[in-house]
Amino acid sequence: MMSYRNSMVAKSAAKRTFASIATTEKVLPKKYGGRFVVTLIPGDGVGKEITDSVVSIFEAENLPIDWDRVDISGVDRKEDVKAAVDSLKRNKIGLKGIWHTNAADQAGGGSLNVALRKELDIYANVALFKSIEGVKTRIPNVDLVVIRENTEGEYSGLEHESVPGVVESLKIMTKAKTERIARFAFDFAKKYNRKAVTAVHKANIMKLGDGLFRNTVTRIGEGEYPDVKVDSIIVDNASMQTVAKPHQFDVLVTPSMYGTILGNIGAALIGGPGLVAGANFGREYAVFEPGSRHVGLDIKGQNIANPTAMILSAALMLNHLGLETSSARISKAVHEVIAEGKSTTKDIGGSSSTTDFTKAVIEKLSSYK
């Protein structure tokens, strides 16, 4: 029965490639008795502390969310991502911290984060870099979105040592995946009333690979989205421009590696990785995780991490589930607590603990009608 049902889903998913809208309830997040089941993956480093913060805020708000918790770690890397994939396939939606990946010269395999994204084909990563009132930064009023391809490019994982001492690493760019990330970026721009999409590339050097990316984004933008401005910029210039004059950009769309670089510039501009909300979207699954993917192993278990990125990512998730009012309330409370500056964490100049900040947000929420 189960396998019959799965094959039906697979069939309908295949069919939907050509359809304009999702036709089946099967791809919607699971809702039982008016309550959603959401996969919760705390990940490594500060993941447990900052997801705990979200859990207690949701509890205080009495939100109709039940957590399906998956504890996997990338530090000892005893298992693969199967449990997480299974849970997400059931629930369609998840909230996730970041798994640690050992460097190549240490023990352990490749990145669990990448494995999960590929397994579920959550191809579009969205990270929001917006200045937050109360956080001191060098450049005010930053408002950038980085949309990043999650499943190919430099992260293809195809490498070989041709002869000892000579390594080839393949960067794969495909027309199909570039088209879908381009459309995602333009759709995002239209939905959130953004004016311009800029493709980031290195087509002067990788004329075929990055050339394909740049040309495809330009073609889709000009042909299908006449009301959104489309532009392109070489990645080294983009980096220099972003640190010096970030206001010239609106939505940046990038292959996976350049997204890492621009995302970390964005995080540094607005006050650190603890403030960046983010999400990964595929056709069937959505996984919300901090937009700046830092594990925070060095500050693990000290109760000093800033949970803002995770709380704001969770607010994005509530929006995705149609719980817009709760999403707006939580987001407002977080911003107000930070603006007041009495209960902020160390990374943004405060001295409060993760749990104190969370308490302050909960208190703020209870002060609303």
Place this chain on the structure above:
Amino acid sequence: MFRSQVCRRTFGRLLATKQPTIGRYTGKPNPATGRYTVSFIEGDGVGPEISKSVKEIFSAAKVPVDWEVCEVKPLLVNGVTTIPEPAVKSINKNLIALKGPLATPIGKGHRSMNLTLRKTFGLFANVRPARSVEGFKTTYSDVDLVLIRENTEGEYAGIEHVIVPGVVQSIKLITREASERVIRYAYEYCRAVGRPRLVVVHKSTIQRLADGLFVTVAKEMASEFPDIKLETELIDNTVLNVVSNPGQYTDAVSVCPNLYGDILSDLNSGLSAGSLGLTPSGNIGHKVSIFEAVHGSAPDIAGQNKANPTALLLSSVMMLNHMGLNEYADRIEKAVLSTIAAGPETRTGDLAGSASTSSFTAAVIGKL
């Protein structure tokens, strides 16, 4: 001693005077005149104007250098971008060159001239200092970064294929040999300039073999340089740290594979100056070295006497240091920096000033 400390405080040494033992300049002055000959690729666009500025300043400072101007227009020989023979001869004879910006035709299918120069002369290391210029205020004020970039392979190997229509693979090539020579140069550079930390920037969590090899080579070599502290850092963290607080790298030299180096060096210039207009660079090979301004040829303002010659001037200062002509390098560097620090009326338009190329040049000569 005292005097040099004062100078250090007033102007800061933007560019290192000591040189590593690898890739040293071996050219000799003309025994009859005591003067050195340097090949000069003036470049396209604003190239001739800023080159003129350098020549004028060099003769005002009485630098013992004669220029041998080379035309470098891209030639296609059997479909491969090639440097004209006279230029190659000149540079191979003089072992050193100064280069203005060259226009790269976009989308013409052939390799850029810059890449061709690096390949032709085996310029394996690109040295990019980025330091805040005193008196010229930008968003970040405490920038003092040095980055060394692998210059010959990596993502720039230029190996790409269309597997089937719509599927492209680009190959990033990392070899032990090329990694070793650039990392060794970086270690030596740390020693020469007295920076005790070498930071290897990588993404070996994802590119486990390619970046893994680069990191492994650096670690293997660490025992030869016990006085230098080796650190490896994910590019994510480097970017986050350097933009959050550039000050934490003032005692370090960074070294990385080609593309990361390209991106990070421009990022560093964005932090130190907000543009490439003040950024010098050196391309070091075992035999030949070429110093160049890394900004574009700016065809839109070519011939209008508006261009800022600072990047080429500072590159020429790096070159003089490389040749061991440190006193001349010092004088020119101080004159240039103090001209910029003097105020908007002696700065060019790109630094929100009102000076022309020629009036800026005159001001620098005045300081000399």
